[in-house]
Amino acid sequence: MEPLTKVEIQQLFEQYYVPLVEFSWRIVQCNESANDIVQDVFVKLLDRPYPIGSHAGSKKRYLYTTVKNASLNYIRKGKTSQKYIEETSFDEPEETLLLDALIYAEIVGHLEKAIDTLPEGCQQICKLAYLEEKSNIEIAAQFEVSINTVKTQKRRALLLLRKLLSPFYRGLKILFLLFF
Known part of the structure; x- marks a missing residue:
């Protein structure tokens, strides 16, 4: 497998940016953070091209998994720093909530494309x-x-x-x- 080219990454960005931001927002509940997380994922992909396969499904799966992990890491990092202040525990979102977020993000992506x-x-x-x-x-x-x-x-x-x-x-x- 060969790494993605910059043109392919640009196409993925244009195709998946809106649904990925929506997916991340459902996890982190912050619009600016969700935008930052998705942008960081694509910047890392540009900096260190990773071979993710040529099949559209593998590219999409890679992007959603990476955004999910980055979003959860964002929450963990925020909860860790808050823990010292509030002494609260971190509750990871349930798998069903993540699936709901994924489905909603896909619907928003299709709607955005249709509106365009x-x-x-x-x-x-x-x-x-x-x-x-x-x-x-x-x-x-x-x-x-x-x-x-x-x-x-x-x-x-x-x-x-x-x-x-x-x-x-x-x-x-x-x-x-x-x-x-």
């Missing part, structure tokens, strides 16, 4: 409405359009997202039924 394929107007309004949780009035004021235009764009975005994500969610339903 929407037409520009739908994309912008969808991100403001659903990711930044802005009201229709705020969005209408920002784009200087009517509230009905915002509602129409949101409805259009949801219809397009349903079409784009339906194969993914059918697979998720089957997986859910098999394991739960």
Whole structure:
């Protein structure tokens, strides 16, 4: 196995950054730390190229495992320094919580990719409405359009997202039924 090239690492960064940050955030509960952890993983990968295989599944597994371990180390380090202050013990997240975090991160990643394929107007309004949780009035004021235009764009975005994500969610339903 040969180490990844910088171009391959860049492609992995672009593909997995958002879901990995979401996954790390579910563990560390801090947005800045989650961003730092994921960035550190990619910087280390650039500094010391590690042969992780050419199969997409092995690359993804490597990234999620590395981010999980880095996130847990971050918590351990924080708990160790707090222990001297508060004399509390460290409780590692349960395996089910880590699995939930992984599934949620994957869903967010697929949603982010799907939103990026929407037409520009739908994309912008969808991100403001659903990711930044802005009201229709705020969005209408920002784009200087009517509230009905915002509602129409949101409805259009949801219809397009349903079409784009339906194969993914059918697979998720089957997986859910098999394991739960």
